[in-house]
Amino acid sequence: MLKVLKQGFFSTLQDQGRFGFKDKGVPVSGSMDTYTTKAINTLLENASNAAVLEITMTGPTLEFNAPTYICIGGADFVVTLNNEPISLYKIYKVNTGDILFYGKLNIGFRSYLAIKGGFKSTVILNSSSYYYPITKSRCVKKGQELDYEECVDFSPKISEIKISSIFNKNELEIAKGPEYNLLNPSQIKQIFTTIFSISNQNDRMAYQLQENIEGVNYSMLTSATLPGTIQLTPSGKLIILMKDGQTTGGYPRVLQLTDRAISILAQKKYGDTISFKLV
Template sequence: MLKVLKSGLFTTIQDAGRFGYLNKGVPVAGFMDTASAHKVNQLLENTIDSAVMEITMTGPILEFDNPTFICIGGAKHSVALNNDYIENFKVYKVSPGDILSFGKLEKGFRSYLAIKNGFKTDVILGSRSMYAPVTPRSHLEDNQTIAYESCEVFSPKIDELKVDSFLDSKVLTVSKGPEYGLLDDRRLEVLFFQNFTIANENDRMAYQLVEHIVGHKVSMLTSATLPGTVQLTPSGKIMILMKDGQTTGGYPRIFQLSDKAISILAQKKFGDIISFRLV
């Protein structure tokens, strides 16, 4: 078992997501930064959808009861295993009683802790991803325990990756959304030639942007949305739905983020700058 001595700001268990329930109003959930989560699972030779720990800004302190192997990726935290600092995207062996602690956040916003064979939390509606009220908790809590398989011996084919980090990337590639035609030249010029700032309202459900564009008076029926759907409100506010976002919405869907763009945005926090590029 893994004991959560301190849970951090918002630490969850996530896998590839919960599919087939959007028509019931259940979000996909899952990894916010899919690219980083896949890489740490691949280094441990897990399936890429194995459950990992997603760590937001302030990380946890964890104690291992059984031997295993771990790998961390995504945002750059100051991470120590028994007071020895460890690197991102590198496989490490842990022994019973070892303590893993996350210190200062240096760059990015979300880190991913993978463990050999994945975390073994309950599977609910086909996924281990935490999302209340589908799961009992929305995030991990102090003194909670998490099951994992003991692993004494593992010789990874590759034990370290030099990853081309996109933590400094600012450009979000987008495709045209169903209501893209609402955008006139004036709005398009602003959207594609201006930088935008991440607002304080940002989480696993949605990211809002500080800057507004010209609003609209379009009235539309509530329609399907997906992670990465970019909505424009009547007041000109831009909202980008993320992995725990609503499954329908009544605002025009002007863009759809690429998978890579969702991963890039997942590493942004309040005050960071982004821009849009149409592909």
């Protein structure tokens, strides 16, 4: 078990997502930054869908109650294991009683903790990803114990990697959405020449951008959406749906983020800037 001594702001268990239930109104959920989670699970030779702990903005303090191996990635926090600093994308052995502490956030927004074999949690609709009320909990709480299988001996093929940072990338690659043809030349120019900033309304459901463009006053039937769908409201607000976003929407779906762009955006916080590039 991994005991949560301090819960931090918002930490959840996430795998790659809950697929096949959008027609029932169930979001995909899953890791916001799949670029990172795939890397750290690969290092630990876990299944690609192994559950990890997603840590947002401020981190927890955790106590290991059995030996295992871990790897962290994503946002650059000051992280210590028994008061000794540890690095991103490097495997560490932990023993019973070891303490993992998350301190200051330097850059990025979401960190990920992977454990050998993945965290063990109740599988609901083919996924362990937290999403209330599909799951009982919204997030990990102080005093909670997260289950994992003990591992005393592991010889990784690769113990550390250096990967290109996504934190300094502000350009998001996008494709045309189903209602892209509703945009006039002026709106298209605004989308691709404006430097947008992240508003304070951002979470696992959606990111809103602070700057407005010309709106679209178009009445349409509620239609299917995906993580990364960008909707344009009549007031000119751009709303980017994320992993816990609604499965349908009534605003025009003018653009669609690529998977990598979703990972880049997941590491942005209030006030950070982005721009768009059509691919």
